[in-house]
Amino acid sequence: MKIIDAHLHLFDLQAGEYRWLSPDNPPFWPDKPVIAKNFSESDLVVSAPDQLSGFVHIEAGFDNAKPWREADYMAQHCHMPFRAVAGFDLLAGNNQHVISELLKRPCITGVRHILDDEAASVLNDSEAKASLALLAEAGLSFDAQLSLYDTAGVQALSAVAADFPAMSFILNHAGFPLADKNIKVWQDNLKALSRADNIAVKLSGWEMHNRQWRADDIAPVVNTVHQYFGESRVMTGSNFPLCTWHSDYDAFWRTITEAVPAVCAEKWLSENTLDWYFG
Template sequence: MDIIDPHLHLFNLSDGQYSWLKPENPPHWPDKNTIHRDVNQAELQLDSGLDLAGFVHIEAGFDNAQPWRELDWLAQHCTLAFKSVAGGDLTSEQFPEVLANLRRRPSLVGVRHILDDDAHALLSSSVFRKNLALLAEHGLSFDAQFSLSDSQATQVLCKVLNNTPTLRVIINHAGWPPLQSNTHNWLQAFDRWQHNLGALGQYPNVAIKLSGWEMQNRAYTEADMQTVMMACLQILGERRVMLASNFPLTTFSQSYADLWQTYGALLTSVEVHEPAQAEPDNRLKSLLLYKNSASWYQF
């Protein structure tokens, strides 16, 4: 079965900056040194039964001042079909000029400006909102990385979507859902996350990518993954959910091939247990592993 991985990173340390990967800079993970190296397409190996048909490269801090340089490097070195979500400073009045440069690169489909703890302040900024509207005007999506447990940020993103209804927003890393394997008072926390996902789910231009499990708990479980996946499917439906790797960070916990085998097994389990269905028809698997990513990222 073909898959498209909608969230991964490749590194070229000799030409790129990657300040976040340097040991003296945050994040100060004890295992960060394992990914402080060149990472290229050849490492994206899958086990038999799965074929990587394409991927979406998410900005990795190659050059924050000139983010088009990362897209140029990818175009020179990648042979698989790929799309790019570029970095961009949406707080800058000069972002339209940066975007004009980015739009000359054919792989561009979207932009990410990491929100995280600053989500409410950033999404409330008039300059930030103006630049989001510019993305929508050019048919580009916004990769939103923040915690869906942040109710204030969720509310202000809903206001942005009301004001810019054509903006496509793709939530990164499942909106950092509370994982039962390492969350105190998990049920209460998970209910808040689900409630806020439901608020965003009212907007048809919102989708979600499930990845980054290792960022919350290096020892995350398959039960964590299944709980989050089923909640996303219930709230957003089967055409707005994508499964992704976050490679090479996923290797903090398991190999690239093993992660995709786990996803496949979880989806097979869901399909087998559908009512009045004796054999899995692979429809859901095809959507979450390939078709949804192809659609949302304009392959």
């Protein structure tokens, strides 16, 4: 099966900053040392009959002040087809300059501001809305990372998606469904987001809230995402190298290729990522 990984990170600790990987900085995960090392394209190995045909690199804090430098590094060191999602501060005041630099790099097709618990306050901010308007005008997408147990954050995301209907918004890690046992809140908020045609979902990041997740844990999530987002608005990503807390890269994809519905496997595993990120 052809795979285009919709969500991964590569690290070069000698070339970039990656302040969050320092043991002195949050997040204070006890197993952070497992991933606090170099990871390159050569580590992305899958076994036949699966074939990795490309990937989307998500910003990893290489240089937060000049986020385009991460894409420059990727362009110099990667040989596989890829697209990059650059780091971006929606609340910063110099975003026209940043966007101008991002647009000079054809591999950059979108940006991410990690929203997490601040989703509502950030997305409702007038400065953030001004930044989103600039991003929309530039034709860049926005990777939204927030919990779907945060209803206020979901409402704010729905509002900005409605404000910028020509802009693509891509929900990271399916909104962390494994973060809480009250799955109905997640389901209801996922359904609310599904009403916006310009929002897509990435199935990824399972290990963020369950290092020992099993196929049975994600099956109801996969079914619900399929129910609400259908065949054309769902992508699959590894969140490499964080997925290695659970299993190696090859084993991860063996599990995922078996978990996705057969009727939309080609779309979810590769074609939709081409449509939403590669253009």
